[in-house]
Amino acid sequence: MKILTTIDVNTVVTVHYTGTFPDSGEMFDTSRQGDPLTFLVGHRQMIPGFEREIMGAKTGESRSFTLEPEDAYGHPSDALVQEVPRSMFPEGMPIDLGMMLMSDAGPFRIVAITDSTIKCDFNPPMSGKILHFDVEVVGVRAADESEIAHGHVHGPGGVQHDSEKTNEDSNPSCKIDKSCCGSD
Numbered sequence: 001m002k003i004l005t006t007i008d009v010n011t012v013v014t015v016h017y018t019g020t021f022p023d024s025g026e027m028f029d030t031s032r033q034g035d036p037l038t039f040l041v042g043h044r045q046m047i048p049g050f051e052r053e054i055m056g057a058k059t060g061e062s063r064s065f066t067l068e069p070e071d072a073y074g075h076p077s078d079a080l081v082q083e084v085p086r087s088m089f090p091e092g093m094p095i096d097l098g099m100m101l102m103s104d105a106g107p108f109r110i111v112a113i114t115d116s117t118i119k120c121d122f123n124p125p126m127s128g129k130i131l132h133f134d135v136e137v138v139g140v141r142a143a144d145e146s147e148i149a150h151g152h153v154h155g156p157g158g159v160q161h162d163s164e165k166t167n168e169d170s171n172p173s174c175k176i177d178k179s180c181c182g183s184d
């Protein structure tokens with residue numbers, strides 16, 4: 001007999017998932033065409049309802065659940081829609097309604113265009129949506145200390161720090177030096 005680890009805070013979980021809109025049945029995302037998704041539970045890597053609904057599951061288990069916006073990507077906020085001067089965009093750059101662009105403040109979608117201004121919507125594209133997920137747990141393991149300190153998975157399916165590949169185990173400074181992880 002083998003005792004299986006169940007999903008909890010500070011476990012590394014690998015899942016296959018398919019997300020659909022419950023109203024239409026339309027699929028918006030799936031891992032089934034590629035590698036399963038690996039993440040560290042309890043470190044805000046996933047939307048809150050997703051983690052909550054798979055708590056206690058073990059390898060081989062499947063769960064299906066539907067999340068309200070507050071448990072998924074939240075409700076859209078007017079405060080995240082900004083009208084900016086057209087001059088802020090590089091000259092000659094093609095700008096179309098509905099286009100997704102990247103900025104230092106995060107990704108945004110163009111929702112209105114006038115001669116002098118462009119309205120940018122920073123709300124997550126999935127905000128306000130009810131989402132259904134079918135999840136199959138492919139693997140669960142305890143996270144190690146450095147993963148918990150960094151707040152993400154190391155190794156297959158996770159972050160590959162060049163410096164850690166060779167000396168993570170022998171170099172304890174990696175556990176407190178978070179510079180390798182980008183901004184917090």
Ligand SMILES: [Zn+2]
Binds near residue numbers: 159181
């Ligand atoms: Zn790391």
